[in-house]
Amino acid sequence: MAIASRAEPSRRGEGSPSRVVIEGVRPEIDAGRFPIKRTVGEEVMVSADIFAEGHDMLASVVKHRAAGSDRWSEVAMLAEGNDRWSATFRVPAIGRHEYTVEAWIDRFGTWLRDLSKKVDAGQDVASELLEGAELVRHAADRAGGPEGDWLRRRTEMLREGDQAARVAAARDPQLAAAMAHYPDRDGSRTYERVLGILVERERARYGAWYEMFPRSASTEPGKHGSFRDVEALLPYVASMGFDVLYLPPIHPIGKSFRKGPNNTLHAGPNDPGSPWGIGSEEGGHKAIHPQLGTFDDFERLIGAAGKLGIEIAMDIAFQASPDHPYVREHPEWFRHRPDGTIKYAENPPKKYQDIYPIDFESSDWRGLWNELRDVFLFWVDRGIKIFRVDNPHTKPFPFWDWVIAEVQARDPEVIFLSEAFTRPKVMRRLAKGGYTQSYSYFTWRNTKQELIEYFTELTQTESAEYMRPNLFANTPDILPEYLQYGGRAAFQVRAVLAATLGATYGIYGPPFELCVGQAVRHGSEEYRDSEKYQVSHWNRDDPASLREYIARLNAIRRENPALHHDRNLRFFPSDNDQILFYGKITPDLSNIVLVAVNLDPHHVQSGWVRLPLAELGLPTEHGESFQVHDLIGDARYLWHGESNFVLLDPAASPAQVFRVRRKIKSERDFDYYS
């Protein structure tokens, strides 16, 4: 058998296969099948096991580039010990990027190390100096130009003269630096896979969302609200500091089997139905429900919101009411019974006769998929760049993989939020396939242990490389038990947790800020008199509203860059099981936000919380202090040492959000803190 047939793929022309091994490259999702995700300017830390046989020194680089470019940028990797190497780079622009790793034997470094050992042992190194001169001569040829000339002169210095002077020339750090610029990569190995990075805009990572039903936006009780009414409410939303205003489906609502208030089976003539029962003779997914207004009104709303720094997010729910135009025009896009009638949705034995599920495996699946892609593109053309997708986990993954890539190929700024409350691997697969953000289990994680476990998984494991949670504290479908029984303080607790545990979070209002906690019945998470089935009227000026508390939280988020990220979350110990203590810290330690939350909405809780001072760059000397400034209550505390005391009264605020301030100047009577 010829050697070539079994030798490793990386080859040196006629030379032997590369001796270098590159393994365990991280991040790498499913052997490179899916890209990791970043936003513009974010860092990517790449690490790998890199080694060769024997004791030669190695050099390695991470190579990265925009997909499609034929020019790699390189960052030198550093050895961390145990044959692990790493390097970090920033992704400069939106779009698809890629990276890989290259490594080679550092012949000059190895030679210099061995030379030094021999010199230090008093050995004659005449022969070694000649070998080094050869290495430098080759580097001179690779360099060319003035650097080449400089290196050639060094060659002479290694070859000729007194041995002590030749050794000194060899050990000159300038020579090592020059040699590192023109390494001998003969026999280098490049990792066998090129790995992808999907780089998105900042809003993919960081933002505060507010969900509201346009039909409840009228100031006149009982009247169906419109886009114009929503426009009038924009200052209200902006005053709370939200970045995204998300509207449930705005399409015409079906009449067949329309649901009445509180999800009753039969709607009265004036009942508006569920916005998720999409499609009527007035149109389907590319139409607007007439009572909401016109396309002009909608585009005007988008523009007015934009002026206040608010982006409008739309709901896309790929399902049809029996009155949807698709049912008449494309019956082949639905499933049929043996008698030829179209099947409604079921979760046996439950029946949902108002909804026809779409058959993604239809014989005309290409026509169907193209039409559904065109639904997204239709709204992108009208200025929508954020889609909250309803129940994506009931539609095939290959469809999402395809349609998200198609839409982002048209406009890479488009963001997709997956509303998949389902099994963990299904949620992760949707994220791998392209979903920008994902709803999460946050809604049901209430205890200290649950929160620590879940957020450690979300932020410290591989899933953080591709899945970004969007922490909704409530939704029209979910009024968590904690909010039903915890009163106003419970809403504050969940708002603080959502806004500080997550770079992206959301609330469904006004029920949230008005602390609406009544479920349709005991044991249910459905709101009583849910807006899903009726028009509601809200007193947004209720003095008990959390409007200002939320505004404060969103202001704190804006002012503290540490809160714009998820992977920098760290939990710290507290000695009280009702007090959760955590921090978010920028890599340069310039912004340290610490959060202490009393998870018990009914009682005052106090306890000692502990910080790793040295890691945070805080004073560790006995007697030295640092200031923590509670950005909610505006109180300032001097903390000393590792352990400090907190007391959290739910009647005031069940949480404190501290910004750590370092001493910048100390006078006899006063200390100043940055």
Add this chain to the structure above:
Amino acid sequence: MAIASRAEPSRRGEGSPSRVVIEGVRPEIDAGRFPIKRTVGEEVMVSADIFAEGHDMLASVVKHRAAGSDRWSEVAMLAEGNDRWSATFRVPAIGRHEYTVEAWIDRFGTWLRDLSKKVDAGQDVASELLEGAELVRHAADRAGGPEGDWLRRRTEMLREGDQAARVAAARDPQLAAAMAHYPDRDGSRTYERVLGILVERERARYGAWYEMFPRSASTEPGKHGSFRDVEALLPYVASMGFDVLYLPPIHPIGKSFRKGPNNTLHAGPNDPGSPWGIGSEEGGHKAIHPQLGTFDDFERLIGAAGKLGIEIAMDIAFQASPDHPYVREHPEWFRHRPDGTIKYAENPPKKYQDIYPIDFESSDWRGLWNELRDVFLFWVDRGIKIFRVDNPHTKPFPFWDWVIAEVQARDPEVIFLSEAFTRPKVMRRLAKGGYTQSYSYFTWRNTKQELIEYFTELTQTESAEYMRPNLFANTPDILPEYLQYGGRAAFQVRAVLAATLGATYGIYGPPFELCVGQAVRHGSEEYRDSEKYQVSHWNRDDPASLREYIARLNAIRRENPALHHDRNLRFFPSDNDQILFYGKITPDLSNIVLVAVNLDPHHVQSGWVRLPLAELGLPTEHGESFQVHDLIGDARYLWHGESNFVLLDPAASPAQVFRVRRKIKSERDFDYYS
């Protein structure tokens, strides 16, 4: 953009891409780049995350076959929860095998589940029964023959008659069983990679090794031993129950810069030199050192050993003395100084002038590699099937990947043991690349915590899929400190640990069984008067010898199949830090071996050890007992409940190796145990 260009690879002809996801397949080494390892008849447990969108039921199989075959065998996978599925199969024969996973929507199962829910809720299912009849009709077409006819009759039973009878026909388990035989795999997904299994003979996994220097085999003091002398010692080795007799290099030894006794720089005229200084005018790697005998003697030794159930293992050390024929015939296979002389081995500032390292990157690397392969094949042709390879971590990985595959392509029974005491990732890479077995850090793991940590890593992590440790308790290079200061009991401790923690283990004798513990100097692991540099004479009949203790251990190993495997190792708690307690258990629980070792060779130690009774199928009821039979001391104990007491006296035996015996018959006065 056309859908096809972005759709997933697995396609259904004109149908939409498969909805099924297969991820996280285990075992899978480096995305399938390397095979896992098994021996003939061993099990492979394959697991994977398998799911689709929505709530349809799935079915999946592990497919496996001999590499090169075009026919897969299939084993149905079972759902373990959390979308994880698994199945187990046995590898039937030596050679390369492969496996992958296929999964599909179980349309019949989904239909039957939903039908049952509707029937149980009292709903009319006339339409559903017609749908089911269609599914059965298609299965009948797939089946053909008598099963097809049977299924076609069932189709009629679903279509016609009283609804209750039709439902009963649908729910008939016989129908479900028949449908499972002819599943509708339309839209199935096959995992994107086919993964490899290197299947070797049993000795690759299980065996007791004995290392000895042939030159010390003479009964006459001072005389250089020969293969004939080794032959005369075979009954001695066999009496201890060893399976493999491993000999250090048997080639002619170089004379230039030959080392004297205790590694002194200058050998006297009668000093034999190190067997690892290979090559003289009498030949190189394909020659035999004349004082050991002839090729006929060697083949006779192999034959005589075989008759006693002992296999001879050879040492292959790819390096040359300055007198090796390669130096004259192929100077291009070595590295040269600028003055043209050949470089000797160095570890600066240390110099090894008696050794020329081979240059695996030689310009004639193809010629060199072929020659080194031919060295292995030369000895394979003379009957050697086990090679212990010296310092493989100083030669390039691609060479080993290639040469092991080349040799095993000629003879798949050949076993390679890697003597690489180096960094963990380097050792693992050698194993991935084909080494059958590997030396380990066992020699330096002495405390309870060290042993638990290291053996958990070796047996319970991914490395157990491809790296098999060979636990040498000592070697000619390593007299561990524990043996230098622990006395006879220390040798017993290490023998028991090696023989029961590892399915494969070894000792270097006679120093081991004679409890030789004198190092060349304090702080060194080198033997005083090491056989590496001189001929030794041993009193193998010393009454203090551990010969019989070792014979007992090897007999216990043979009689207890649980000890023939590594991955079945489990550590159990003991309340004394000097007592290590662990077990090896066959999957059917028919052979349970428990080992309690007193790691303190100087003092009696006692304590309580704890067993998970239910998992081991042992009586958990209060008052019920089971017998544990110490196979070393032959004492039998009745144990009750989870916690039992052990007392280990190093003066007798520092360890007990229990076989658990269940009660098979109970009479008034006596209990009998199997």
